Amino acid sequence: MQPLPPRALMLAPMVELSHRPLRELIEPFGGCDRYYTEMTSASGYLANSPFDRYFVDSEPRPERTVVQLYGVEIEPIAGAAARLLGERLAAGSRLGGIDANFGCSAPVIEKSGGGVSWMKDADRAARLIAALKEAAPGVPVSAKLRLGYEASEQALIAFCRALEDAGADYLVIHPRLKHEKFRRSGHWEYVAAVSKAIGIPVIGNGDIRDLAGYRAVMERYGAAGAMLGREAVRRPWIFSLIRGKEADPAFSLSAPIEETGLRMISLIRTLLPEPLHISRVRRFFFYYCDNLTFGHHLRWAIQNADGLDEVESLFKGYFDEAPSDRIKLER
Ligand SMILES: Cc1cc2nc3c(=O)[nH]c(=O)nc-3n(C[C@H](O)[C@H](O)[C@H](O)COP(=O)(O)O)c2cc1C
Structure with a gap:
């Protein structure tokens, strides 16, 4: 033990x-x-x-x-x-x-x-x-x-x-x-x-x-x-x-916001069975969108999306509009 x-x-x-x-x-x-x-x-x-x-x-x-x-x-x-x-x-x-x-x-x-x-x-x-x-x-x-x-x-x-x-x-x-x-x-x-x-x-x-x-x-x-x-x-x-x-109180990290979100979509796709995909991806992005400056609209769009492909394209599209949200300095 x-x-x-x-x-x-x-x-x-x-x-x-x-x-x-x-x-x-x-x-x-x-x-x-x-x-x-x-x-x-x-x-x-x-x-x-x-x-x-x-x-x-x-x-x-x-x-x-x-x-x-x-x-x-x-x-x-x-x-x-x-x-x-x-x-x-x-x-x-x-x-x-x-x-x-x-x-x-x-x-x-x-x-x-x-x-x-x-x-x-x-x-x-x-x-x-x-x-x-x-x-x-x-x-x-x-x-x-x-x-x-x-x-x-x-x-x-x-x-x-x-x-x-x-x-x-x-x-x-x-x-x-x-x-x-x-x-x-x-x-x-x-x-x-x-x-x-x-x-x-x-x-x-x-x-x-x-x-x-x-x-x-x-x-x-x-x-x-x-x-x-x-x-x-x-x-x-x-x-x-x-x-x-x-x-170390001076510690910081660069959080790869876009990459981590895309990775989650891919992990859900490969590791969970299809009937669980949309509920899991919606639930995750409900919280994860808090990292985004204008995450409110994306959060609700994802809650209404039908599948992982749509979520992926909504999420990628967000960063075309707000590229500075791709990486966030955390300290
Ligand atoms: C979506 C969701 C599902 C949860 N499911 C469980 C669960 O399966 N078992 C459990 O003991 N607690 C469950 N909880 C409670 C959490 O384990 C935790 O006690 C609660 O979220 C408070 O911690 P937090 O403020 O760090 O989120 C759930 C909470 C949330 C938000």
Whole structure:
């Protein structure tokens, strides 16, 4: 088992975004310590649903990639973990970790008993963690959670302690309550309280966009590392920028905006099956267009485009109009 490196930097699990093409895009800039896959339904995976092998694909860094599973019952989630490990071992590959999704608040998941609804019952959640440890021996097991249904430091600490006692290797906390959307800022004091109260590493997640945010998570809130989601889609070089600036405040990099966008289109084309192309490319450019001075129009044009060829020609066309956006100096 690979312990987490100190001050770990991680890519968050994000549906339609945390796929192999995004990892392939981030890696050449220098990568990060752990990549999470988007959440995959454990039962769907056990039933061989058609696209799951793309969702659990851990290339190009299987040893650093954590597969996030969601489900409603303990048995299929543990069964999926055992099968994943078996498949990896048979292929001579690695499984960088298994994560239990205790945070998703999408109504369809939460109402069916998955995601954040696991936070209603600490004993049951702890039994799932213990079952995952048993199903995938030697594989790090984490859980990614929110603050739960109501603000209670005591209840949150009790929940996290139960997961620790069940064998969780570390926890990721996105400090928002079940119903809180991105507009509100996170309640980071809860990350500080849990980090202090339990013995395993706690990773903080939510709205981290730069070196100052990364540092605050550890230095102000006592976390062991930071997980970034949307900012890593906007700026796939963000991990390198944070690491570089941490080592040398004068560090800067020239971000190849056009080249990186075109590379993403090409990675989606070659690494994902056709039925997933348009949703993935739209979702990526929804965030990536923030790099462009006049990205607003392009963003909406891409949201209405029909296929990768059209997206590619819209994106290339943008730089004919705004050539100075091709490369951006990041510091
Ligand atoms: C499009 C999208 C999809 C997401 N999908 C998942 C998911 O599959 N599993 C999960 O635990 N969290 C998911 N999240 C939440 C993120 O992992 C993360 O907690 C959240 O975006 C806050 O981090 P950020 O501010 O760095 O983006 C998703 C978020 C977004 C924006």
